[in-house]
Amino acid sequence: MTAHARPARSPRAPRRARSLQTSGSALYDIPGPKARARHLAYGLLATAALLALAGWVIYLLVDTGQFSGVKWRPFTYAGIQELLLRGLGNTLKAFAFAAVLSLALGAVLAAGRLSEHAPVRWVSTVLVEFFRAMPVLVMIFFIFVALQVQPLPALVAGLTLYNGSVLAEVFRTGILSVERGQGEAAYALGLRKTQVMVHVLVPQAVRAMLPTIISQLVVALKDTSLGFLITYEEFLHAGRLIAINMDYTMPFIPVVIVISAIYIGLCMLLSWFATWVARRERRSVKVTAQAVAPPEAGSTMPGAPGVR
Amino acid sequence: MDVLTDNFSLYGEGFLGTIRLTVYASLLALALGVIMAGFRVAPVRALRVVGTAWVTVLRNTPLTLLFFAMLLGLPRFGIALPFELFAVLALGCYTSSFICEAVRSGINTVPVGQGEAARSLGMTFGQTLGTVVLPQAFRTVIPPIGSTLIALAKNSAIAGSFSVTELLSTYKTLNENGYSVIWSFVWIALGYLILTLAISALFHAMERRWGVAR
Numbered sequence: 200m201t202a203h204a205r206p207a208r209s210p211r212a213p214r215r216a217r218s219l220q221t222s223g224s225a226l227y228d229i230p231g232p233k234a235r236a237r238h239l240a241y242g243l244l245a246t247a248a249l250l251a252l253a254g255w256v257i258y259l260l261v262d263t264g265q266f267s268g269v270k271w272r273p274f275t276y277a278g279i280q281e282l283l284l285r286g287l288g289n290t291l292k293a294f295a296f297a298a299v300l301s302l303a304l305g306a307v308l309a310a311g312r313l314s315e316h317a318p319v320r321w322v323s324t325v326l327v328e329f330f331r332a333m334p335v336l337v338m339i340f341f342i343f344v345a346l347q348v349q350p351l352p353a354l355v356a357g358l359t360l361y362n363g364s365v366l367a368e369v370f371r372t373g374i375l376s377v378e379r380g381q382g383e384a385a386y387a388l389g390l391r392k393t394q395v396m397v398h399v400l401v402p403q404a405v406r407a408m409l410p411t412i413i414s415q416l417v418v419a420l421k422d423t424s425l426g427f428l429i430t431y432e433e434f435l436h437a438g439r440l441i442a443i444n445m446d447y448t449m450p451f452i453p454v455v456i457v458i459s460a461i462y463i464g465l466c467m468l469l470s471w472f473a474t475w476v477a478r479r480e481r482r483s484v485k486v487t488a489q490a491v492a493p494p495e496a497g498s499t500m501p502g503a504p505g506v507r
Numbered sequence: 508m509d510v511l512t513d514n515f516s517l518y519g520e521g522f523l524g525t526i527r528l529t530v531y532a533s534l535l536a537l538a539l540g541v542i543m544a545g546f547r548v549a550p551v552r553a554l555r556v557v558g559t560a561w562v563t564v565l566r567n568t569p570l571t572l573l574f575f576a577m578l579l580g581l582p583r584f585g586i587a588l589p590f591e592l593f594a595v596l597a598l599g600c601y602t603s604s605f606i607c608e609a610v611r612s613g614i615n616t617v618p619v620g621q622g623e624a625a626r627s628l629g630m631t632f633g634q635t636l637g638t639v640v641l642p643q644a645f646r647t648v649i650p651p652i653g654s655t656l657i658a659l660a661k662n663s664a665i666a667g668s669f670s671v672t673e674l675l676s677t678y679k680t681l682n683e684n685g686y687s688v689i690w691s692f693v694w695i696a697l698g699y700l701i702l703t704l705a706i707s708a709l710f711h712a713m714e715r716r717w718g719v720a721r
Contacts, residue, residue: 225619225622225623225626226548226550226614226622226626226632226635226636226640227550227626227631227632227635228626230550234550238550238551241551241553241554242551242552242553242554243553245551245553245554245557246553249553249557259584263583263584332699332700332703332704333661333696333699333700334660334661334662334664334675334699335661336661336664336665336668336675337664337675337692337695337696337699340675340678340692341692341696344678344682344688344692345688345689345692417567421567421568421569421570422569423569424569424570424571424572425571425665427571427575428571428665428668435571435572435575438575439575442579451579451580451583452580452583455575455576455579455580458572459568459572459576462568462569462572463564463567463568463572466567466568466569467563467567470566470567
C-alpha cells in the first residue's frame with residue numbers, strides 16, 4: 200500500500216491528483232518554468248547520452264562486421280533453423296515438466312506444512328527450508344553428477360525441488376491469508392477438513408496468489424537455461440553449437456542477439472501476464488478481502504518467491 | 508570426512524572465490540540498484556524510461572544467458588577482461604534490477620508528508636531523495652535486500668561453469684582425484700549454507716538495529 204492512499208489526507212486530494220499525473224511521487228514540486236527548462240535540459244542530456252551509447256554499440260557491431268550478410272546467412276539454412284527450433288522446443292519441454300511438477304510438489308508440501316499431524320509438518324518444513332536455501336545449480340549438478348541421471352530429468356528434478364518449495368510457501372501464505380470466517384463457516388456447515396480445504400480455502404487462495412505463482416513460473420522458465428551447464432540440448436546449447444561449428448565466420452554475436460530476443464521476449468510475456476492477472480484481480484468485485492502485492496523481487500527473508 | 512580434510516585448501520580457495528564474487532557483485536548491485544531506483548522516481552522522463560527499461564529487461568533475462576553473452580561475447584569486440592570481472596559485472600547488473608525494485612517500493616513506504624516537508628523547506632529533488640527519503644526508506648528495505656543478496660550468493664554458483672574459481676566448481680577436481688562425489692557435494696552444500704546463513708544473520712542484526720515496522 201503506497202502512502203498516497205491515506206484517507207486522512209483526502210482533503211488535499213485534488214492537488215495530489217495533479218502531482219500524481221506528472222510523477223506518482225511526492226518527491227518534487229510541480230515544475231515551474233525554470234524547473235521545466237532544467238528538466239528539459241537534463242532530459243536532452245540523458246537522451247543524448249543514451250543515443251551516444253546506442254551509437255557506440257551499433258558502431259562496435261558494424262565495425263566487427265556483425266551485420267554482414269555472411270554472418271546472418273546461416274539463419275536461412277533449414278538445418279540451423281531446425282537446430283534452433285529443437286533447442287527452443289527442448290527448453291519449453293523442460294519448462295512444462297518443471298512447471299507442472301513444481302505446482303504438484305508445492306501443493307503437497309504446502310498441505311504437509313498445514314497438516315494437523317506434527318511429524319508431517321516437521322518433515323515438510325525441513326524439506327522446504329533446505330531446498331530453498333540451496334543454490335538450484337548445486338542440486339542440479341548433484342543429481343546430474345552424483346546420481347548419474349540424464350540431463351533432462353536432472354534439470355527438471357532440480358527445478359522442481361527448488362520452485363516446488365518456493366511455491367509451497369506461496370500456497371501456504373495464500374491459504375493462511377484467506378479470511379478466517381471462511382473456514383469457520385465451512386466447518387460450521389459440517390464440511391470435513393479436506394472439503395473445507397478443497398472447496399473453500401484453496402479456490403480463494405489460488406485466486407489471490409495467481410500473480411505470485413505466475414511470476415515464480417517466470418523464474419522456472421529463466422532457470423531452464425541452467426540446463427546449458429549440464430549439456431542439456433536446450434536453446435543456449437543450440438546457439439553455442441552454431442557459434443562454434445562455423446568457426447570461419449563465427450556468427451556468435453548474431454546468434455546471441457537472436458537467442459536473447461526470443462528468451463527475454465518469452466519471459467517478458469509471462470511476466471506481463473502476471474501483472475495483467477494482478478491488475479484484473481484488483482479490479483474484480485468478487486475478491487475484496489485481498490490486497491495482492493504486485494509480483495516483484497523479494498519481500499521476505501531467505502529464499503523469498505521470485506527472488507532468483 | 509577425509510574429503511574435506513584432504514582438500515581443505517581447495518575448498519578454502521573455492522569458498523573464498525564465492526565470497527569474493529558475492530561481495531564485489533553485491534557492492535556493484537547496491538550502487539547500480541540505488542542509482543536506478545533514483546532514476547525511476549526522477550522528475551525527468553528520459554531517466555525514468557532508462558530505469559524502467561533496465562529493470563524490465565534484466566529481470567526477464569536468464570542469468571545463464573547474461574553470463575553466456577558477456578563472457579563469450581564481449582571478448583569478440585576486443586573487450587578483454589579477467590573472467591572474474593565479467594562474472595562480477597553479470598551478477599551485479601542482474602541483481603541490481605531486483606535491488607532497484609526493492610528500493611523503489613521502500614521509497615513508496617515513506618510517508619508523503621516527509622517528501623512534502625522537505626520540498627516546503629526548498630530542497631531540490633536530489634536533496635529530498637538523498638537526505639530525507641532514502642535514509643528512511645533504507646530502514647524498510649533491509650529484509651528484501653537481504654533476500655536479494657542471498658539469491659545473489661546462490662546465483663554465483665553459475666560463474667563456476669564459466670571457468671571462475673568458486674565453491675561449486677571444486678567438485679570437478681575432487682571427482683577427477685577419485686573422491687566420493689556424494690561427500691564432496693555435502694561439503695559444498697554446507698559451504699553455501701554457511702554463506703547464506705551468515706548473510707541472513709547479518710541482515711537480521713541490521714533489521715534489529717535499524718529496522719522499523721511501517
